[in-house]
Amino acid sequence: MKFKKLLIVFGFVAALCSCREREDYSKTVFASFYSVYDFASRIAGDKYKVINITPNGMEPHDFEPSARSIVDICNSAGLLVNGLGMESWTENLPKEAKDKIFTVTENIPTMKINGIVDQHVWLNPENAIIEMENIKNYFVKLDENNTDYYEANFINEKNKFEELTKQIEEQVKLYKIKQIVVSHAAFGYMCDRFGLEQIYINGLEPEEEPSAKTIEEIIDAVNEYNINTVYTEELVSPEIAKKLAEETKAKTDVLYTLEGLEEEMIGKEDYISLMKKNFEKIGKSNL
Numbered sequence: 001m002k003f004k005k006l007l008i009v010f011g012f013v014a015a016l017c018s019c020r021e022r023e024d025y026s027k028t029v030f031a032s033f034y035s036v037y038d039f040a041s042r043i044a045g046d047k048y049k050v051i052n053i054t055p056n057g058m059e060p061h062d063f064e065p066s067a068r069s070i071v072d073i074c075n076s077a078g079l080l081v082n083g084l085g086m087e088s089w090t091e092n093l094p095k096e097a098k099d100k101i102f103t104v105t106e107n108i109p110t111m112k113i114n115g116i117v118d119q120h121v122w123l124n125p126e127n128a129i130i131e132m133e134n135i136k137n138y139f140v141k142l143d144e145n146n147t148d149y150y151e152a153n154f155i156n157e158k159n160k161f162e163e164l165t166k167q168i169e170e171q172v173k174l175y176k177i178k179q180i181v182v183s184h185a186a187f188g189y190m191c192d193r194f195g196l197e198q199i200y201i202n203g204l205e206p207e208e209e210p211s212a213k214t215i216e217e218i219i220d221a222v223n224e225y226n227i228n229t230v231y232t233e234e235l236v237s238p239e240i241a242k243k244l245a246e247e248t249k250a251k252t253d254v255l256y257t258l259e260g261l262e263e264e265m266i267g268k269e270d271y272i273s274l275m276k277k278n279f280e281k282i283g284k285s286n287l
């Protein structure tokens with residue numbers, strides 16, 4: 001009797017395992033974090049399922065995949081990454097998973113901050129268009145029969161992003177103050193494109209501790225440029241920015257880096273809506 005029970009349990013576990021193995025990821029593409037996911041979803045449409053591998057609410061700079069996720073990557077059609085040092089976790093993947101990687105930022109000119117390549121290229125919507133073109137070429141190669149479909153999706157999205165770029169240009173023309181103070185130096189490409197300047201508290205990695213000198217320089221800048229808002233970001237502890245805001249009487253607000261969305265934003269917001277919100281917020285405090 002006992003043996004029979006054991007057999008049943010064993011059978012159940014075996015069935016569960018084989019069932020899991022049969023989970024079909026051949027029409028799934030993984031994206032390393034939110035902006036890559038957003039762009040890939042726009043191009044893939046209903047031909048491939050796109051899954052953001054960084055859980056909602058998690059800061060992608062700190063992400064480590066689970067063993068299960070690594071197996072899923074191996075069974076998937078591919079893993080789309082930003083590259084430029086954003087996904088250091090991919091260095092430790094087994095070869096089978098590494099072979100699935102496609103870097104979406106090719107042909108985008110990069111800038112450096114303190115001698116390190118700035119990874120946050122996607123915050124310039126024109127770079128987002130280049131990423132989507134790379135992603136489009138990726139899907140065309142993966143699924144040649146649907147070439148026209150991916151080409152059409154790309155053109156459609158390109159138009160939307162060009163429209164967004166124009167709208168932002170018009171808004172920024174009205175800004176009296178061209179400087180923004182941010183906690184995490186994610187906005188270099190965005191500022192460079194639209195003639196703004198980011199004054200940052202932390203460096204490229206959100207957890208970096210700023211030096212006393214940095215804080216002093218920022219206080220000076222806040223006073224010099226008459227800045228009334230210090231921007232934190234959605235997934236990082238806003239402690240330092242809050243402290244700084246207290247010392248300078250500036251208030252704090254959130255600017256979206258598009259590295260990840262909070263749970264309640266899923267399905268309601270996307271790259272375009274959040275970029276618009278970013279510039280509405282900057283507009284309010286910089287007019």
Ligand SMILES: [Zn+2]
Pocket residue numbers: 061120184186204205206257259
């Ligand atoms: Zn970042």
